[in-house]
Amino acid sequence: MSDTLSQLVEMTRTLGQPHLEYVIIGEGNTSARIDDASFWIKASGQGMEHIGPDGFVAVHFEPILAMLERSPGDLEAQKAVMDAAKVDPSSPLRPSVEVTFHAMLLTECRVQVVGHTHPVAVNRLMCSSRAQQFAHNRIFPDEAVVCGPESVFVPYVDPGLPLSLAIRDQVRRYLDTWGEAPKVILMANHGLIALGQTPTEVLNVTAMCVKAAKIFAGACAVGEPVFMKREDVLHIVRRPDEIYRRKQFVQR
Numbered sequence: 738m739s740d741t742l743s744q745l746v747e748m749t750r751t752l753g754q755p756h757l758e759y760v761i762i763g764e765g766n767t768s769a770r771i772d773d774a775s776f777w778i779k780a781s782g783q784g785m786e787h788i789g790p791d792g793f794v795a796v797h798f799e800p801i802l803a804m805l806e807r808s809p810g811d812l813e814a815q816k817a818v819m820d821a822a823k824v825d826p827s828s829p830l831r832p833s834v835e836v837t838f839h840a841m842l843l844t845e846c847r848v849q850v851v852g853h854t855h856p857v858a859v860n861r862l863m864c865s866s867r868a869q870q871f872a873h874n875r876i877f878p879d880e881a882v883v884c885g886p887e888s889v890f891v892p893y894v895d896p897g898l899p900l901s902l903a904i905r906d907q908v909r910r911y912l913d914t915w916g917e918a919p920k921v922i923l924m925a926n927h928g929l930i931a932l933g934q935t936p937t938e939v940l941n942v943t944a945m946c947v948k949a950a951k952i953f954a955g956a957c958a959v960g961e962p963v964f965m966k967r968e969d970v971l972h973i974v975r976r977p978d979e980i981y982r983r984k985q986f987v988q989r
């Protein structure tokens with residue numbers, strides 16, 4: 738088994754641990770870049786907690802990304818393209834239905850690993866009127882250091898191609914504004930996507946976002962949440978000692 742795949746399996750199992758309450762049953766999906774032409778993606782219908790290397794399928798970027806430029810038609814036509822994108826056509830597995838946003842994020846954000854989950858703590862907020870407020874603000878310094886100066890927020894749209902296109906619009910806006918890729922994408926009424934250069938970074942970003950969500954909900958319960966000032970957020974994410982610290986977090 739390749740290093741990339743074994744690390745992806747380990748990260749996915751960690752995200753699937755029941756006590757974390759990130760996913761249940763077949764929820765969530767993960768991916769990792771193999772090279773410029775292909776990537777591993779969790780296969781449709783696989784649970785994360787006990788997944789093995791045989792729960793992932795390798796697919797080519799090109800046909801998946803082409804679907805975002807020109808839809809091949811209805812869901813059946815899209816499934817045919819996803820099947821044809823498999824590196825090993827004889828594999829009985831089908832890529833996760835969210836394969837399009839994984840291909841798009843690995844490409845547009847130039848990251849190596851993507852982890853998508855539905856954490857209870859995050860979705861409490863994503864299913865509330867506070868969803869966008871949580872995404873666009875920071876409440877404590879380590880949230881800003883690990884999760885970036887703000888998160889991308891995506892209003893609810895139908896999963897599959899429409900969702901991938903909506904995420905792409907918001908990610909491009911973020912890239913224009915900040916000149917760097919986001920760490921966190923929050924989808925209303927749906928969940929969280931963590932982006933990383935390593936599996937460890939995806940685990941860290943997910944854990945910190947979940948912690949921030951719990952603190953935010955607690956702050957709302959006792960009064961109004963008090964956000965960090967924008968200049969304090971920018972100061973902390975640009976401090977050389979914090980940039981050094983952040984690099985230590987993601988190694989491996």
Ligand SMILES: [Zn+2]
Nearest residue numbers: 765853927928
């Ligand atoms: Zn999902």
